[in-house]
Amino acid sequence: MTPIEEIAEAAGVARIWHDIFGSEQVIPEARLAPVLAALGYPVGSAAEIARSRDRLASEAATPPAMIITETGIETALPATLPQGVGALLVAEDGTSRPIALTNGRLAAVTEPGYYRLVLGKTELTLAVAPPTCHGIDALGDRHFWGPAVQIPALRGATPTPFGTFSELAEAAHLFAARRADAMMINPVHALFPGHGAGYSPYSPSSRLFLNTAMADPALLGLPPLPAAPGGALIDWAGALPARHAALRASFATLDAETRARIAADSAAEGPGLRRHAIFDALDSRFRPIGADGWRAWPAAFHDPDGVAVADFAREEAEEVEFHLFTQWLAREGLAAAQAAARKGGMAIGLIADLAVGVHGAGSDSWSLRGQMLDGLTIGAPPDPLGPQGQNWLLSSFSPRGLRESGYAPFIAMLRATLARAGGLRIDHAFGLARLWVVPAGQGSPEGAYLRYPFEDLLRLTALESHRAQALIVAEDLGTRPFGFTAAIEARKMLGMRVLWFERAADQGFIGPQDYAPMSLAMTGTHDTATVAGWWTGRDLDWAERLHRLAPGESRAAADAHRAWDRGRLWGTIGGGAPCPAVDDPAPVVRAALRHLGHTASRLALAPLEDLLALREQPNLPGTLDEHPNWRRRLGAPLADLLDDPATAERVETLAAARTEAFPGH
Incomplete structure (x- = not known):
């Protein structure tokens, strides 16, 4: 190998990788160099190469801060x-x-x-x-089911601009009464406070703290926020600043006893919470004057341990206390939702969602300096579904930073997400083994794979799962690193098996008995078409409108291929009944839910959109404003929708299918 290739190998940057077809791809040195420079190993000259070699040697000779082993x-x-x-x-x-x-x-x-x-x-x-995570076997020899919900889409009896933890608690109660065992939710990580543009749950400011917009004082017995009706699509630009202002008004009414209790609870959470509250206070100060994240703040505030930040926190103590209050509301509200699920009889309760990364100018990137990637964003390499690749414009942990910190931020992140849930879905779980990193300002094709300490991260996840007595779901959709599936199965993590991707060699859909038992089966995810939308071609409508059909494919060709695929799907799930018309998705949705219930997977979750037979999906990957991502709301309060006879029949179809397929469980 050349000197640059040797440094790349030592730094964990893969020179060779294999694409979705198994074809070998080689990263040229010209592409390795900027990635290595961002990691702190410049190779632009002989002198830089020598210094980078010395740094790698010094790091290798440094005693570890943590050793991770098994019982x-x-x-x-x-x-x-x-x-x-x-x-x-x-x-x-x-x-x-x-x-x-x-x-x-x-x-x-x-x-x-x-x-x-x-x-x-x-x-x-x-x-x-322990050798394994807290597996689903610990809950007994049963096959479990439930819904997957987008919290902001929920409606309750009180008009609100978007769903909160109050509507989540009600949803948990409603589904528990219908014998559901679990309810998967979207990520509830902290966003930028009151910022009406950054509302994607997968682009958080911090994965250590919560989205305070989801908080509802009424859930904790405090005076309710003013009613604020919303439309079919959430107006985040207006709703989030308004919610922030309403929470400020609520904070102003607190009595001394409540404030003292919040202060004590906040102190018990550790110093990281206060640092995050200071970040949110600073963001609230500088964002109105055009600063989008800490990198655009005055330089004196870039150092979280600096004098300027300390002076600000002292001078704006009341503002910091407000942000501690909203975090307290969110923590207690999410805990109340999980308590409602468990009290209602759910064996698992909430399954939280852990986003793959964070905003590069957010709280984690500010407070965990040296432990996060800097100068690199994460994404996915080019593949047939995305010929240009994906750059998610997110940051994540630095492998070197994890080792030097004794994995402290990774452990803290797991604990924060598991604290008020019965399970955890790890988004893009391949990131435990490797992440596609892209130099700042470049496109995905200029990236490379960065290796992570896979076995260490698996063991820590198993340990935290054991301590929390919570399930772990590893989202493993896409091109898997070699050995990934065997590794997570050995740890009793549940892989994901989604209807649309469960195909045989001839591209037909596999039968329910062929699903892996130690898996989570779903009819779809937030990123895929709903069953009704797929059957009626609603996803193709969007693809045509946004010029996202496959290169060289006409709409007529796409329709013809879908017609063939409908026959494949109905041949698997239809039970020999006549194939429904394209504009009649109702029997297809019922059949898909029955199919889901019959899968051998120990856990089966149906997106709420499929239980309601909706045609629109929550998110269309690869789009920003072209599609109303994360903005759709239910048409009525959830309680009313679940009482609708057609919806009630669909929910019962899934519940009954689990019992029919596994009567002894």
């Missing part, structure tokens, strides 16, 4: 740690005991947890994971 196995310690010394293991409760260290191998530990490992004068963290 019941000996652990080989890296040579950078002291050898031939006494070893002491200190548990989280403070108890300690000697532990054998023989020939550089630490004796097996039987109890999962985080320990302090003392080797002579050296101390580090030892994370001991």
Whole structure:
């Protein structure tokens, strides 16, 4: 290998990768160089190459901040740690005991947890994971079902511009009463406060804290916010600033006792919460004058530990307290929704969604300096579904930053997302093994794959799943890294099996018995066509309108291909009945839900859009304003919709299909 290729290998940047067809792709040095420079290993000259080699060697010689292992196995310690010394293991409760260290191998530990490992004068963290996540088997030998909902789309009896945790709690109650076991929700990570443009749940400011727009004081017994009716599409530009102002008015009415309770609860959450509240206070100060994120703030405020930030927090203490209040409202509101699910009898309750990355100018990127990628965004390489690739314009953790921090931000992120849920879906779970990174300002084709410490991240996920007693779903749709499927199956993570992608070699749809048992089956996701929309060609209408048909394909050709595919689908799910007309999706939706209920997958979730037989999907990937992404609302309160006989029949179809297919469970 050339010197640049050697540095790329040591830095975890893949020079060779295989596309969706298995074809080998080679990244030229000219494309490796900017990626390596952004990672801190410039290779533009012989001197830079020498310095980058020295830095990599120094990093390799640095003792780790954390060692991650599993219960019941000996652990080989890296040579950078002291050898031939006494070893002491200190548990989280403070108890300690000697532990054998023989020939550089630490004796097996039987109890999962985080320990302090003392080797002579050296101390580090030892994370001991169970062999698997808290699997679905722990809930009993049953096949579970439920809906997947977009919280902002929900309506309740009180007019609101978008759904909140109050409507979520009601939805949990309503579906629990209909024997549902789980309810998957969209990400509820923190967005920029009161910002009416950045409303995608998959582009958060922070994955450590919550979207305060979802908070509802009435859910916690405080005076309700003013009623504010909304239309068929959410007007985020008006609704989010208005909600922010209403929350400010609510904060102004708090009595001293409530404020003291909020302050105590906030302090118990740790210093990260206060730092995030300071970020939101600064964003609220500078955004009105045109600063979109911290990189556009005055330079003095770029350092979260700097004097300017400390002075601001002291001078604007009341503003910081307001943002702590909204986070408190959101935490308690989400907890109330999960409590409603479990009280209603759901075996799992809420399944949270963990976004793959964060906004590069948001709270996490500001506060976790050195632990996040800088100068790189993440996305996906070109493939047949996206010939130009995808640049999501998001940041994520730096592999080096994770190792140097003892994986602290990754652990904190998992805990924050699992704290008020019975399960977690990891969006683009391939990111545990590798991410496609793109130099700032470049397009996706200029990117490369960056390797992540897959086994370490899997073990930490299993440990946090064990501690939270929560399921883990790994969204594994797309081109899988080699060995990925076997690795997550071994950890008892549920992979995802979506109706549209479950095809046989001849492109026909597979039968329900052929679904992998340890998986989550769905009729669709927020990014795919609904069953009714697919059957009637609504997705093709959008593709034609937005010039997104396959290159060289006419609408007539797309319709002809869809007609053939309808026959394939109905041949699998139709039960021998006559094929419905294109403009009659109702029997197809029922059949798809029956098919879903019969799948061997231990968990089956139907998007609410399919339970309601809607034709429009929540999000159209690759679009911004061309399609009303994340703006659609239900046409009536959910309680009324579920009482509608046609909807009630569809919900019962799914519930009954689970019982029919697995009567002994």
